[in-house]
Amino acid sequence: MSLITRLLPLALVTVSLPALAAEPLEVFVSVAPQQTFVEAIGGEQVEVHTLVAPGESPHLFEPRPRQIAALAEADLYVRIGAPFEEAWLARLRTANPALPILDARKGIALRQLATDGDAHHDPGHEHHHGEIDTHIWTSPPLVRVMAGHLRDALGALAPAHAEHFAANHDRFVAELDALDAEIHERLDGLAHRRFMVYHPAWGYFAATYGLEQVAIERAGKEPGARALTALIEQARREDVRLILVQPQLDPRAAERVAAAIGGRVEAIDPLSPDYFVTLRRLAALLVAGAGR
The missing domain is CATH 3.40.50.1980 (Nitrogenase molybdenum iron protein domain)
Known part of the structure; x- marks a missing residue:
């Protein structure tokens, strides 16, 4: 048997291994805290991209064309209720009607901004009733709710890793509960x-x-x-x-x-x-x- 004949099976195995490895799920989120949550649950099975870069304001942000194009190829988009989302969701759905979109606010009672800090009732300060507060991630118990949705969504997209996501979820929730208890104390x-x-x-x-x-x-x-x-x-x-x-x-x-x-x-x-x-x-x- 020639040297080439002996090495051919090894070469075939070496080339075929990457093809068998599952690619990480491409997940897009609106703001950086969400990236932390998704990475905590998804681990190495996710690659997370945040739309609003550090230093930018979600209230002034507009997604760039390249971000919209990349989003159209994503496996999952996790929205949080940021002001820019509503205007761009229709365009996203047009670019990729099959794109799964998880609303992180699911199951959470939303607050109105006008209810916060109205104690002085100053007549010279205009109140905008009905404006929804989107900063749900600032409450650890609400992040706990979001974490459950993320575990389920990732598990549905990659069933082979569902147990991995569930174990990561449980560890993350334990950390959230410890943080919550510490802040209460x-x-x-x-x-x-x-x-x-x-x-x-x-x-x-x-x-x-x-x-x-x-x-x-x-x-x-x-x-x-x-x-x-x-x-x-x-x-x-x-x-x-x-x-x-x-x-x-x-x-x-x-x-x-x-x-x-x-x-x-x-x-x-x-x-x-x-x-x-x-x-x-x-x-x-x-x-x-x-x-x-």
């Missing part, structure tokens, strides 16, 4: 239950832990003079010394309020992929801001 005893934010991104977090956020910005607009005065008076009355801002947004209005009350501004990003680090830091800031 830190915040349940706070005497001051209100905190001030520039953009109302923490409503679900506040609702989960019995807190109330007071927002400076409403419907993407800075407050007028009367509303700003009312916010300053409220902060002084309630001894608020901490104002939270997002790094994607202009902090000048928050800085004006902080200067008037002798407080400080802290940047914390609800869009950070470092989910557990971010929520632990938020809890620590709220404890420090309450003087405990």
Whole structure:
């Protein structure tokens, strides 16, 4: 037998192995925290792409043509309710009518932004009732709900890995439950239950832990003079010394309020992929801001 004849079977095996290996599922999400959740459950069986890049605002974002084209070839899109989604879903469905779309909000009671921080009832500050708060991921118990949907969706797309997804889901949920218990332990005893934010991104977090956020910005607009005065008076009355801002947004209005009350501004990003680090830091800031 010649050397070529002896090596031919090995060569055939070597070439055919990659063809037998399953490709990771191509999953698209709207914001970075979702990527963390999908990767925690999917592991090496998923490749996750986030539409809104770090530093961008979901409220101003528009998907680029190359992102739409890539989405049309995806195995799954997980929507979160970001403002840009509705306008582009029809185009996505036209490009790929078979694209599975998972709504991460399924089974979750959604909040209205106008219900957050309305305590001062300032007549000079316009309220936009009916605007839905999309930041559902800021509550660990709600992420637990989302995790179950992700496990089921990934398992349906790749049944051979369903047990793998289920095991990853259980580990992830255990981490969420530990985080939830830790935050309750830190915040349940706070005497001051209100905190001030520039953009109302923490409503679900506040609702989960019995807190109330007071927002400076409403419907993407800075407050007028009367509303700003009312916010300053409220902060002084309630001894608020901490104002939270997002790094994607202009902090000048928050800085004006902080200067008037002798407080400080802290940047914390609800869009950070470092989910557990971010929520632990938020809890620590709220404890420090309450003087405990």
